[in-house]
Amino acid sequence: MEIDWKAYQTNGFFDELIDAKGNVRSHGQQLAQFFSKLSGEELKTARAVADLAIKEMGISFTVYNEGNMIDRAWPFDIIPRTISKNEWQGVEVGLKQRVEALNLFIDDLYHDQKIIKDGVFPKGLLEKSVNFRKQCVGINPPNKIWAHICGSDLVRDGNGTMFVLEDNLRVPSGVSYMLENRSVMKRVFPELFEQVSILPVDDYPSQLFDMLSAMSPRKQDKPEVVVLTPGVFNSAYFEHCYLAQEMGCELVEGRDLVVENDDCVYMRTIGGLQRVDVIYRRIDDLFLDPEAFLPDSQLGVPGLMRAWSKGNVALVNAPGAGVADDKVVYAYVPEIIKYYLGEEAKIANVPTFKCMDPKECDHVIKNIDKLVVKPANESGGYGLLVGPKSTKKQQQETIAQIKADPRNWVAQPTLDLSTVPTFADNVPDGRHADLRPFILSSGHDTQVTTGGLTRVAMTKGSLVVNSSQGGGSKDTWIVDEEAK
Numbered sequence: 001m002e003i004d005w006k007a008y009q010t011n012g013f014f015d016e017l018i019d020a021k022g023n024v025r026s027h028g029q030q031l032a033q034f035f036s037k038l039s040g041e042e043l044k045t046a047r048a049v050a051d052l053a054i055k056e057m058g059i060s061f062t063v064y065n066e067g068n069m070i071d072r073a074w075p076f077d078i079i080p081r082t083i084s085k086n087e088w089q090g091v092e093v094g095l096k097q098r099v100e101a102l103n104l105f106i107d108d109l110y111h112d113q114k115i116i117k118d119g120v121f122p123k124g125l126l127e128k129s130v131n132f133r134k135q136c137v138g139i140n141p142p143n144k145i146w147a148h149i150c151g152s153d154l155v156r157d158g159n160g161t162m163f164v165l166e167d168n169l170r171v172p173s174g175v176s177y178m179l180e181n182r183s184v185m186k187r188v189f190p191e192l193f194e195q196v197s198i199l200p201v202d203d204y205p206s207q208l209f210d211m212l213s214a215m216s217p218r219k220q221d222k223p224e225v226v227v228l229t230p231g232v233f234n235s236a237y238f239e240h241c242y243l244a245q246e247m248g249c250e251l252v253e254g255r256d257l258v259v260e261n262d263d264c265v266y267m268r269t270i271g272g273l274q275r276v277d278v279i280y281r282r283i284d285d286l287f288l289d290p291e292a293f294l295p296d297s298q299l300g301v302p303g304l305m306r307a308w309s310k311g312n313v314a315l316v317n318a319p320g321a322g323v324a325d326d327k328v329v330y331a332y333v334p335e336i337i338k339y340y341l342g343e344e345a346k347i348a349n350v351p352t353f354k355c356m357d358p359k360e361c362d363h364v365i366k367n368i369d370k371l372v373v374k375p376a377n378e379s380g381g382y383g384l385l386v387g388p389k390s391t392k393k394q395q396q397e398t399i400a401q402i403k404a405d406p407r408n409w410v411a412q413p414t415l416d417l418s419t420v421p422t423f424a425d426n427v428p429d430g431r432h433a434d435l436r437p438f439i440l441s442s443g444h445d446t447q448v449t450t451g452g453l454t455r456v457a458m459t460k461g462s463l464v465v466n467s468s469q470g471g472g473s474k475d476t477w478i479v480d481e482e483a484k
Contacts, residue, residue: 143443
């Protein structure tokens with residue numbers, strides 16, 4: 001059975017491919033035409049080829065369930081998401097603005113705290129931040145960049161307006177899946193890439209390596225860059241291996257590194273100790289250095305913070321960057337942009353109620369069945385309450401948590417998130433989706449991925465897109481309509 005796009009129902013949502021009148025959007029014309037010519041058998045074969053490619057390429061992710069670790073094949077949908085190049089250029093500008101302001105904000109918090117003194121950002125909010133690291137006060141990372149890699153989650157509402165849903169500035173993950181999604185699509189439909197002008201994404205590993213190299217404290221042609229992983233049991237271990245391999249860097253664990261008496265970091269090799277210049281760390285702050293943080297951490301490197309504070313090694317992202325990776329801080333980003341850059345935010349925040357404000361907290365509690373309620377520092381969709389889809393018991397449990405610690409909770413309207421056509425029972429059906437682009441900052445240059453990781457809810461009506469919560473993914477195409 002061939003796809004009839006006229007029969008596709010948008011169900012009142014803004015759809016990324018089909019408009020409210022049932023017409024294919026201009027940037028998706030060639031894609032829609034291609035899929036409409038495939039028979040039902042060809043579509044089934046394409047999905048089987050995609051599944052086989054994922055298995056052969058070893059693309060997986062790990063979920064934790066009741067104390068068990070389960071390794072799963074990456075859930076992938078073969079209909080890509082399309083966005084026009086003209087729209088994306090505006091999104092890029094807005095993301096660069098946001099990350100520039102956030103880096104200035106983080107640097108200010110670890111130095112003069114002018115934004116607090118000027119009454120723009122509440123002192124009490126910082127005092128109760130679980131990600132503010134007093135060990136970082138006064139430290140000056142190169143070019144005042146703390147969040148070298150940021151993954152900002154974008155969503156569209158029912159009118160098609162793009163919003164930033166949250167910022168990920170600690171150890172943002174997912175970029176390997178963006179790259180592998182493209183590889184799978186090229187295997188399944190190589191001919192499509194000859195018909196449609198799709199901007200490339202495969203230069204990300206070289207951009208990442210160039211950014212990391214630019215952070216080196218030693219100015220030499222080939223700085224030693226390593227990827228520091230917690231190890232094989234981490235949920236993002238596939239990504240750590242993938243990026244290290246693509247960049248031609250060593251993948252190391254804490255036990256592979258040592259800080260010597262000269263306060264420099266060295267890697268243990270067969271040929272002896274070799275100095276390390278840049279560490280792309282995929283370990284959370286508190287496990288990085290047992291001398292500075294948790295003394296019983298087996299994942300980190302004793303003395304690493306000492307080496308970093310003296311400028312002998314670069315840590316990417318910098319410890320302490322997570323102070324801005326907080327859903328309550330997120331609510332202040334428009335004011336942060338205005339304060340440091342003197343500009344209005346080019347991409348709006350989703351309206352956010354801060355439970356630390358008594359009036360806003362009262363509104364949240366009274367309307368909890370209508371709102372999406374989030375803990376300030378959880379990730380992966382954990383701790384989330386989607387009001388309209390929750391039970392009375394769940395609502396009461398969340399209200400009790402809010403009252404116990406108002407600082408730790410925010411709430412947002414239940415947006416009519418945009419949908420993307422996704423295969424279900426061999427026909428395309430609308431599923432809600434978000435998008436995570438990645439922004440690289442060196443202080444000299446800022447680059448945004450061409451598109452990003454589109455995550456999609458695989459259950460009809462669900463707003464939760466995280467793979468750990470049963471979501472899937474698809475390739476994201478930034479289409480240059482003027483090239484054809």
